[in-house]
Amino acid sequence: MGSSMPSPKYLTGDVSAINEFIDRFDVFLLDCDGVIWSGDHVFEGVVETLELLRSRGKKTVFVTNNSTKSRQEYLKKFTGLGIPSNVEEIFGSAYSSSIYISRILKLAPPKNKVFVIGEAGIEHELKSEGISFIGGTDPAYRRDITPEDFKGLADGSLLDPEVGCVLAGLDFHINYLKLSHALQYLRRGAVFLATNVDSTFPMSHGFFPGAGGISMPLVYSTGQKPVALGKPSQAMMDAVEGKFQLDRERTCMVGDRLDTDIKFGIDGKLGGTLAVLTGVSKKEQWEATDAVAVPAYYVDKLSDLYAAAARQ
Amino acid sequence: MGSSMPSPKYLTGDVSAINEFIDRFDVFLLDCDGVIWSGDHVFEGVVETLELLRSRGKKTVFVTNNSTKSRQEYLKKFTGLGIPSNVEEIFGSAYSSSIYISRILKLAPPKNKVFVIGEAGIEHELKSEGISFIGGTDPAYRRDITPEDFKGLADGSLLDPEVGCVLAGLDFHINYLKLSHALQYLRRGAVFLATNVDSTFPMSHGFFPGAGGISMPLVYSTGQKPVALGKPSQAMMDAVEGKFQLDRERTCMVGDRLDTDIKFGIDGKLGGTLAVLTGVSKKEQWEATDAVAVPAYYVDKLSDLYAAAARQ
Known part of the structure; x- marks a missing residue:
């Protein structure tokens, strides 16, 4: 780590530092996988921690690169796992991609259709923005390639x-x-977009190929x-800011990955970044001289912030 | 192109240059896709050209990165397309990979099994070298991933x-x-091998994702x-040389791709390289200052060499 780069402040167990940290921000942008849950397992104390933040008047926004679920599906997941939330505070890369296509790319006819590689979450969000698409979960594409496909794809007839x-x-x-x-x-000249380029997808306490691999x-x-369009892309930050009218200086990004979450917050010039150690990145990674991003704060797990309640 | 790099000699239509070229070599290593055929379409005059070379006492060896077919399956394709050949003059990347695993890697028990991503060609060649493997064309792996898979793969039980x-x-x-x-x-520490890392797979006069994409x-x-293990890897050249006892100085590599075929011949210090323009690479690519490899000779198509017969 360069000498000009201050070390991240470790908050776990330090009640006054935690309270100071919380007081510095109005908005917490929270990554989900590796922070709130791993797959279908919610980390202990997360619900109480979110309630604590909200009880102190903080806005919580869930910013996730996982594009397999739409915001509605995410809400179902939150509710099913016992985490109170609402659609408006959920921001996924499928939604971010749809916003980008409809409001920035503005595809003009007759070339305004999207070929989708991905799951239903992308399709739902494209529909919500009125974008026509093919591919995705259509069973016509869930089969082996045939000699006729090779021919029709090569000559363009298919x-x-x-x-x-x-x-x-x-x-x-x-x-x-x-x-x-x-x-x-x-x-043939189509614009190439990816919801995100995560290298891995955390699931069942393990790592699987991420969207970037696709x-x-x-x-x-x-x-x-x-x-x-996912973190650390600033297209996503702009969309989040546009929607929530947040003051970047009073906003903190919370995540487990240096290369997506922490970089996202730093590139977005947010007031702070908080790394948690329940996901992909380890302490050694930001201590390395070639660290991709160094958080301003870190805790072992998100619920370590709940200790702040002790002084209320 | 740097001033120290001579321009490739264009042979098409120049009968005496073609005869001189052929006389310089005893062995011709020939790529298949984009040289002999595209998919199931044999280029015109190829059979006659191969016969001409053989009638002049030249050895022809087919060196292909396509791993989907075993040598036996390749032979069937050659025969079906009316090209006389035999298993011994066919050298594919599946075979090259199997040789590498059995004779160089020499996996020791209890970690001596190979997990295969690929088609039957790889399986046949692994079997021919007595290597045990799982995956490949096994229908058990040709299905959607399930929640149980995520769990069992993450904890290792599967x-x-x-x-x-x-x-x-x-x-x-x-x-x-x-x-x-x-x-x-x-x-978990398995050795990572690829039969080849071609970026595209030519088929039906079009381009499809290659093994590198996989x-x-x-x-x-x-x-x-x-x-x-495929071209331009010199592991493949060493295997070809070991099998055919060829004199590199009297050997010419013929291919359509600068990044695999021509580089393969140059890195292998062969006496010559011949590019054909019936496949992936275009003349502009070796004329570029950052060309990955520059052939010694080029023709529009392989059968242009057949013009040499005119002077016999």
Whole structure:
């Protein structure tokens, strides 16, 4: 770590430092996987910690790169896990991508359709913005590639001439047929977007291929990189700010990953960043000289902030 | 192109130059896709050209990165397309990978099993070298991932403790379940091999995701690069040389790709390299100052060499 870079302040167990930390912010942007839960397991004390923050007048916003769920589906997950929330405080990369397509990309006819690699969450959010799309969870694409596909994709007869954009997110049903369609659209000039480029997807206390791995075969075969809409992309920060009218100086990003969450907060010039050690990144990573991002604060786990309640 | 780098000699239409070229070599290593055929379409005049070379006492060896077929299956393809050949002159990346595993890697029990991502060609060649493997075309892996898979892969209970190597090749049945298995084995220390890392797979006069795209999600989620056994890897050249006892100075590599074929021949210090323009690479690519490799000779198509017969 360079000498100009202050060490992150460790808050766990230090009640007065925790209270000072909380008082510095009005808004907490919270990553979900690795912070609130791992897969379907909610970390202990998280519900109480969120309630504590809200009881002190703080706004909580869940900012997640997972594109497999729409905001509505996320809300169901929150409710099912006993975490009070509402759709308005949920911000996923599928939503962020849809906003980007409808309000920034503004695809003009006749090339205004999106070819989707991903799960239902992306489709729901595209629909909510009135964007037409093909691919996604359509069973027509969940099958083996055939000699007729090779022929029709190569000569273009099986391609939809209205597709002007390929959007790739985490897809548990990724296959060669979908990748082949996407490759042909990209070779014919479609805009290349990714909901996010996370290298791994945390699940069941393990790591699985992330959304970035899904778009990598396309990056490798086209030589093009997608515009990524998830953290740490500032397109997502702009969308969050636009929606919540937040004061960046009074906002703190909370996450487990240096390369997405903490970098997102630092690049966005937020007042603070808080790393938790319940997910991907370890302390050694920000102590390394080539650290991708160094948080301003850290705790062992999010619920360590709950200790602040002791002094109330 | 640097001033020290001579321009490739263009042979098309120049009968005496073609005859001189042919006389310089005893062995021609030939790439298949984009040189001999594209998919199931044999380029015109190729059969006659191969016969011409053989009639002049030249040895022809087919060196291909395509791992989806075994040598036996390749022979069937050659025969079906009317190209006389035999198993001994076919050298594929699946065979090259199997040789590497059995004779160089020499996996020791109890970690001597290979997890395969790829098609039957790899399986056949692994069997021919007596290497045990799982994955590949096994229908048990050709399905959607389930919550039980996530759990069992994360805790390791669904993993085979004997797997010591992951071998990834082109797989038309690639899916999230296979990638997830491979990722867990790699995270637990398995050796990472790829039959080849071609960025695209030429088929039906079009381009599809290549074997490199199949291993890319694993590269991206592990941060590891595989040892690639196809061209331009010199592991493959060593295997070819070991088998055919060739004199490198009297050997010419013929191919359509600068980044695999031509580089393979140059790195292998062969006496010559011949580029054909019926496949991936275009003339502009070796004329660029940052060309990955520059051939010694080029023709529009392989059968242009057949013009040499005019002077016989």
